[in-house]
Each structure stands twice: as structure tokens, then as C-alpha cells.
Amino acid sequence: MSLPTLRQLQFLVALGETGSFSRAAEACHVTQPTLSAGIKELEDLFGVSLAERESRGATLTHAGEIAAARASALIADAHALVQSVTSAGALFSGSFHLGAIPTIAPFVLPQTVSVLTRRYPDLKLYLTEDRTSRLIDQLRARTLDAAFIALPWDAPGIETLTLFDDEFLLAAPAGHPLTRKNGLSPEDLKDEDLLLLDDGHCLREHALSVCRLKPGPGREQVSATSLGTLVNMVAGGLGVSLIPRLATDHGLALGPDVALRAFVTPVIGRHIGIAWKSGSPRAAEARELGELVRDQLRPRAATTG
Numbered sequence: 001m002s003l004p005t006l007r008q009l010q011f012l013v014a015l016g017e018t019g020s021f022s023r024a025a026e027a028c029h030v031t032q033p034t035l036s037a038g039i040k041e042l043e044d045l046f047g048v049s050l051a052e053r054e055s056r057g058a059t060l061t062h063a064g065e066i067a068a069a070r071a072s073a074l075i076a077d078a079h080a081l082v083q084s085v086t087s088a089g090a091l092f093s094g095s096f097h098l099g100a101i102p103t104i105a106p107f108v109l110p111q112t113v114s115v116l117t118r119r120y121p122d123l124k125l126y127l128t129e130d131r132t133s134r135l136i137d138q139l140r141a142r143t144l145d146a147a148f149i150a151l152p153w154d155a156p157g158i159e160t161l162t163l164f165d166d167e168f169l170l171a172a173p174a175g176h177p178l179t180r181k182n183g184l185s186p187e188d189l190k191d192e193d194l195l196l197l198d199d200g201h202c203l204r205e206h207a208l209s210v211c212r213l214k215p216g217p218g219r220e221q222v223s224a225t226s227l228g229t230l231v232n233m234v235a236g237g238l239g240v241s242l243i244p245r246l247a248t249d250h251g252l253a254l255g256p257d258v259a260l261r262a263f264v265t266p267v268i269g270r271h272i273g274i275a276w277k278s279g280s281p282r283a284a285e286a287r288e289l290g291e292l293v294r295d296q297l298r299p300r301a302a303t304t305g
Contacts, residue, residue, distance in 0.1 A: 004042055006078055009071035011038040012050060012060075016068040020057045042067070076142045080281055091285050092120040098289070099128040099135040099147035103203045103227055104272060107250035108148055111296050112289070132202050139277045146286035148293070150202050151271040160275045161287055163294040167245040168207065168269035170261040171234045171254070178240065179259040186267060193239030197224055206270045207242045227252055234258050244269060250297070272297075 014024035015035070025035040043050050050064035060068055100109055109127060116123060128135070128144060136155045138144040151162055170189075172178050178188055196204045224230040230241050235257035243252070248260060274290035276283055 002045055004045055004071075006075060008038045008042050009075060011035050012042060012064065012068050013071050013075065015039060015051060015058060016060045016064065019059060021053075072141075080142055091288055092116065092123045095124040095126060096146075096282070096285065097126045097128065097144045099130060099138060099144045101132050101135065101147075101149055101202065102129055103197075103244065103247065104148045104150065105129045107246050107252070108272075108293055108297070110251075112293055115292060115296065116289075136275070139275060142277060142280070145280065145282040146274055146276045146289060149273060149275050150206060151273040153202070153275075155275070157278050158275050159278050159283070160273045161290045162271045162273045163290050164272055164297060165268045166270050166272050167262070168242040168267040169245055169248060170240060170263065171231060171243045172240040172259050172261065173234060173237050174257050174259045176240065176259065179261055183264045184261055185263055185265065189240065195224065195230055195233050195239040195241040197226075197230060203227075203244070203270070231255070231258055242267075242269065246272065246297070 010028055011024065011030075014027045015021065018024045018027060021036055021039075022032050025032040028035060039051060046063070046067065048063045049061050050067060051058045051060055098109075098112075105127075113125060113127070116125060128138070128147075130138075132149050132153055135144060135147040135149060136153075136158055139147060139158055149160070150166070151160060153160070170178060170184060178184060178192070181188060194207075196207060198204070224233055227243065227247050231243070231252065231254055233239070234241050235255055243260070248254065254260060274286055274293070276286035280286070
């Protein structure tokens with residue numbers, strides 16, 4: 001019995017993702033006739049129709065959807081096979097795809113890239129910045145080898161290594177009464193306009209959870225897409241915020257209009273960790289990478305244990 005080729009399966013997956021023979025051909029870097037011929041060969045092999053050809057595109061049949069789902073898994077396994085073999089001889093050989101969430105990436109990746117490229121000059125490093133849920137999806141699909149995320153985060157099928165604790169600091173407009181208060185505690189923020197990142201950023205949920213706070217009255221519509229924007233909003237007098245020490249210690253610019261204060265009892269807002277897919281052939285490298293980052297950041301960041 002003849003078996004489909006990976007190339008044919010890639011054509012089918014691309015067709016399902018794009019809904020167009022022309023766009024699928026472009027994504028696969030082939031001509032449209034070549035892609036169409038590959039889909040037809042698959043249909044002849046399976047003995048069923050896989051795609052409905054329409055005037056403005058194409059849609060997969062039920063059989064085509066089943067085939068495309070299994071094809072995606074086979075292609076991911078093939079990539080894992082290549083990675084496993086190419087990395088068998090040494091750590092960080094070949095390509096390594098690394099992700100990080102936006103509230104970690106600017107403060108961890110520059111040092112990480114610098115050290116990795118110096119130690120492993122033949123390594124091809126690819127970086128992705130995205131929200132946690134999407135990074136987890138990419139780890140599961142094996143399009144990412146590892147990702148720096150904030151813990152805790154429940155993700156079945158994903159292993160994590162906690163690297164260090166990240167303390168929350170109060171950021172307030174210069175001259176704000178809280179900047180002069182002795183014994184500052186999270187309870188002092190209950191009547192303040194608390195500025196946070198947009199919904200979907202895990203830092204927002206960590207801040208609300210740790211301090212048992214809600215956004216200030218009338219301020220629910222005021223939120224930021226990045227820590228830099230959040231700091232600018234504080235500087236503009238719109239409210240106060242909680243900023244991770246990782247950011248303030250490693251490059252986040254505050255300016256003279258923003259005062260930073262630690263709480264009398266340190267507020268550990270999150271744990272910085274590295275994640276990878278269970279059973280990944282790059283698991284050893286992910287752990288090594290996590291240890292490297294922990295060594296780089298330990299002097300200025302509060303550590304676990």
C-alpha cells in the first residue's frame with residue numbers, strides 16, 4: 001500500500017489553514033498546479049474527496065479535516081525527529097525556537113541571546129514574543145522549543161522549571177502620598193486608582209490576585225498594552241501601579257515623574273520560569289537555558305528557596 005508523502009500532507013494542511021489553493025501554494029513555496037496535483041494525488045490515494053473547490057477558494061471536506069488534523073501531528077513529529085537527531089551530538093546545535101511573554105522578553109532575552117550566541121556560535125536562535133496561552137499552544141505544536149513564562153500556569157502536557165521569584169513594587173506619581181508612607185502594604189492601595197495591563201496579560205491577574213485588589217472606581221477602561229505605557233500613565237498622574245522588580249532592575253525606564261517604592265513585606269507577585277513540551281527532545285536544552293538565565297539574573301532578582 002502506498003503512503004502519502006510529508007510534502008503532500010503539508011499541502012493539505014496549508015490548504016485547510018488558508019482556504020485557498022493560491023495562498024496555500026504561496027505558503028508552501030510551490031506553484032498552484034503543483035499543489036493542486038499533490039492534493040489530487042492524496043485524494044486518489046485515500047479514495048475520497050478532501051477539498052471542495054469553489055469559485056472564491058476551497059474548503060476541506062469532513063474527510064479532509066480529519067486527514068489535515070492527523071497530518072499536522074505527523075508533520076510536528078517529523079520536525080521533532082529532525083531536532084532530536086541534529087541535537088543528539090551536542091546541546092544547542094541547529095535551530096532553537098524560544099518564546100517569552102511581553103513582560104519578560106525585554107528584560108531576559110537580550111542577555112540570553114548574548115550568552116547563547118557567544119557560547120554556541122553555530123546556533124540559529126529564533127525568538128517569539130506572545131501571550132502565555134499562545135506560547136503554550138506553540139509548545140504543544142512543537143513550533144517552539146521553550147518559552148519564558150510567569151508561573152503558576154496550569155498547562156497539561158507542559159513541564160516547567162521555576163527560576164526565581166519576582167517582587168512587585170509600587171509605582172506612583174512623584175510626590176504621591178504613598179511614596180512618603182512608612183510601612184507600605186498592599187492594603188494601602190484599596191482606595192487608589194490601580195492601573196493595570198489589558199485583559200489577557202497574566203501580569204494583570206497576578207497583581208489582582210496577590211494584592212486582592214480590583215481596578216479603581218471609574219478606571220476599568222484605563223489599561224495599558226505594555227509596561228512602558230503603564231509607566232507613562234503613572235507619570236501622567238492617572239493612578240498607581242504594580243511593576244515587577246525584574247523590569248525595573250533590567251531596563252524599564254521610569255523617569256523623574258515616577259517614584260518606586262517597595263512594600264514593607266515584599267510582595268512576590270509571580271515566579272519566572274521556563275516551559276517546554278513534555279517529552280520534548282529539547283528538554284535538556286530548555287533546562288540548561290533556564291539555569292543560564294537564573295545565573296544571569298540571580299544577583300539582582302529575589303531568588304526562590
